[in-house]
Amino acid sequence: MSVISTRIQGDVLVVTADNPPVNALGAAVRQGLMDAMRQAASDDAVKAVVIRCDGRTFFAGADITEFGKPPVSPSLPEVIDAIENCPKPVVAAIHGTALGGGLEVALGCHYRVAVPSAKLGLPEVKLGILPGAGGTQRLPRVVGVEAALPMIVTGDPVPAKKAKAMGLLDALVEDEAGLEDAAIAFAQDVAGRSEHPVSSRRSDRIADTPPSAFDDFRKANARRLKGFEAPEACIQAVEAAVSQPYEEGIKTERVLFQKFVTGTQSKALRHVFFAERAAQKIDDLPKDIEILPIRKVGIIGAGTMGGGIAMNFLSAGIPVTMVEMKQDALDRGMGIIRRNYDNTAKKGRITQQQVDTAMSNLTGSLDYADLADCDLVIEAVFELMDIKKQVFGKLDSIMKPGAILATNTSYLNVNEIAASTGRPEWVIGLHFFSPANVMRLLEIVRGDRTAPQVLATAMKLARTIGKVAVVSGVCHGFIGNRMLAARQKQANALLMEGAKPHQIDQVLLDFGFPMGPFQMADLAGLDLGWKEEESKGETIRDVLCERGRRGQKTGKGFYDYDEKRNRTPSDEVNAIVAGFAAKSGKAQRDIGDDEIRERLLFPMVNEGALILEEGIAQRASDIDMVWLNGYGWPAYTGGPMFWADIVGLSTVVAGLERHGDAMPDLTISSLLKDKAAKGERFNG
CATH class of the missing domain: 3.90.226.10 (2-enoyl-CoA Hydratase; Chain A, domain 1)
Structure with missing residues (x-):
């Protein structure tokens, strides 16, 4: 036809x-x-x-x-x-x-x-x-x-x-x-009109x-x-x-x-366009696989992450039951959700009726038993394995057969969490990114025993709530945080060798990131996971926190901040870093921006190649999707793996070898070396 x-x-x-x-x-x-x-x-x-x-x-x-x-x-x-x-x-x-x-x-x-x-x-x-x-x-x-x-x-x-x-x-x-x-x-x-408007001949709308x-x-x-x-x-x-x-x-x-x-930017952005669609395709999932109905969702934890996760489902019209341990924490969490919706309505992005409908679908509880009829439950509790295993043990005894049990862990072993239940095939990782109601990325972590229909249902649900889903296998940090750790390791090493926090951050800002590693640390709070009673001043972070330099919220962290949270480099921090470098015997030197950029980004590409080697990610473009949608990698470069293709994989390998003394424990991926030697690319 x-x-x-x-x-x-x-x-x-x-x-x-x-x-x-x-x-x-x-x-x-x-x-x-x-x-x-x-x-x-x-x-x-x-x-x-x-x-x-x-x-x-x-x-x-x-x-x-x-x-x-x-x-x-x-x-x-x-x-x-x-x-x-x-x-x-x-x-x-x-x-x-x-x-x-x-x-x-x-x-x-x-x-x-x-x-x-x-x-x-x-x-x-x-x-x-x-x-x-x-x-x-x-x-x-x-x-x-x-x-x-x-x-x-x-x-x-x-x-x-x-x-x-x-x-x-x-x-x-x-x-x-x-x-x-x-x-x-x-x-x-x-x-019947004698004349008709011709767009290209009009001038009335542009004349003035x-x-x-x-x-x-x-x-x-x-x-x-x-x-x-x-x-x-x-x-x-x-x-x-x-x-x-x-x-x-x-x-x-x-x-x-x-x-x-x-041009290069158009090629990169077209790559992003197709990569987002490719990420939805899982090679070993049959097209006719059963998609399980998700009519009601449970969330464990009413904190920042739990509340943000809940909003995704509420905004999609899916009822949510949120469970907390104490009433004040539950009330605070539900109040924040209400304020977030009210603020969005004030900006004209949603109607008051949409706010009321969303809130009417939210139920708070202090009793796990109220989750029993949920089709999916997501835990968003502290990032400690023992606590998560306790939560999943409780869920295993409460949830109905066929319910999906999901963890929002950022790093922990999903297989180990699944093993704390009698239904590991129904356990999956759903790693949301903060703020969870805003960030587009959802890392879906497929455990060794996760059932195919559970994975397929999670992928379909991600689209329902407006997320870009990328499937990851089980490893420490999965795709995004594993690569982030490689970058952070070099950022800390560069600091000890003489690069200043603002210089390191500026290199990434110039590359196109919304912020650098030390800005990010100040925003998150340097005392995140730090315990004052256990601190012994053994790390730069310990000393900064001990001196009250805990990030933007205290007006000083790696940077000094004014009342509008504008940052300026800190002489105090530079002195602290220099002291640690002297104790370690590190010689301070001037480090150029090119070296900083290569040492921050090339190890990320290498880690991405290792992730592909190990089968943690299905394709290179999936890795790009993670970093574009979860970490602010500039879209006009196409993502870390596409950027490496443009730079040239042989250039990446040569850079890693050139900086080998500064990263002695880094093993260059055999996949990366092989592709570089053959003149190949990660993406097509």
Whole structure:
């Protein structure tokens, strides 16, 4: 069956796309649209055209699999020009999403109608590129620069009602099932008009754009856009829409598009796009495996982590029973959840009704027995094996058969925890990242005896609560924290050799991380896990905590902080470090940024390679997903393993060997060395 079909209803040519799953604008779709425009132009019986899509969405973008391949005619710009130049009025009937090339097609149409649930956007910037089929030139002409810039530069879509208010839509069709009929009626109504709006010829919405609009936008969004190259190109393209005739502006857009579509950042961000989808696929799980129903969830622990975990399920409409040991701890935890929801509502992100619904699904208890009817229970107690084994022993005696028992451990052996029950096949690790209601990553730790349907259910549940799930095998620290430990070890070593905390942190900030290791330590609190009564001043952390330097909360840690928590390097800390270095016989020296970067990041890549060797991670891109979504690795580098591919694995190996004296206990992965020798990559 053709991906594009046409039929004439009355005097309207209805052009329908059917290219599941998202009606991507591949070569066959483009050719079909071009043929339909020729049919419309040549048939005197046709007075107007409606372009619509079957399935769950309007055109949701270009066919990303065509990127980097030889172009196939007709190109999308050629198709959109043909739509815009059609002598009959063309109406886009939008449902689902009109994204990227899909919105560019709609902008080429003379009129746009949509159902209220539709969303419209130009998300190309999230793939490291900019709209390349006229989007940066037509959208400002239709909605104005003030509305167009955020859509193009951030890539965030807008809902249909907002699109209507800004002038992007001509009509909303409240009866979503009647979109096609309404679009045909709209087309018949406008067919009698002598003139129809042509996006590329409009100037009314851009004529009064103030010259300062673009620099003002740059300044307002500098923090969000830092490190990414494509947003600036998007701004420049919109500037061209204002300062140049359309024919010149479209050339500017095309030059910028061609430059970035072959660039490293675009390759990295496309890798991220596909890696997130690949992470959902577990090679040894049958496609028809049973997914267990999760109708009610239990959470043990009402602290920061337990409360954050609970919010994920409450926000998804899943009832939660939260258990604590003492009433005051339970009340405090439930109160924090309520405040978090109330604050979100005050910002307009959710309604008060959504807050009330979420809270009505939350039940507090001091009795484990109240968890008996839960389909899933997650413990979020202290990171001590003995305590966790006690908890799971209790759960084993209480929970109904077929319930999934999950631990939120960050480091501990899930197999050992599972062995404390009589049902190890029903035990799994669900490692949430703090704040658990915000961070996208969920490390799903598969124990040696975890049942396949338990793993499959956890993967499906992760999508339900909006998480990016990555499966890890059992090892100390799993994927993320195991690699973090390798980095932290070198950060501490560099400190003793003469590098300053702010210098080490700045190298990672310059690389694109949101914070460095010592900033992170101050934020978390240096006294986390530290016991004053047992401290003997044997480590730098001991001395800092003993002197009241316990992080941001005390106004001083590795850094000194002002009342707004702005940090400055500390002479006191530098002296403490120098004292420890002297005692250990470490000679202090000046260390360059390049060495710091290599010694922090190359061991992480090596640890990732060891994780792959041991089968802890299924694929290199899964490791990238962990670090992108859980630890702030800059997305425009693609993640640690993709970054290593770009740098060159031979470069990584050479760096590890060059710094071997500084990391004497590091064993270079045989997988890494083998791939480097063969000129191979981790990712494809």
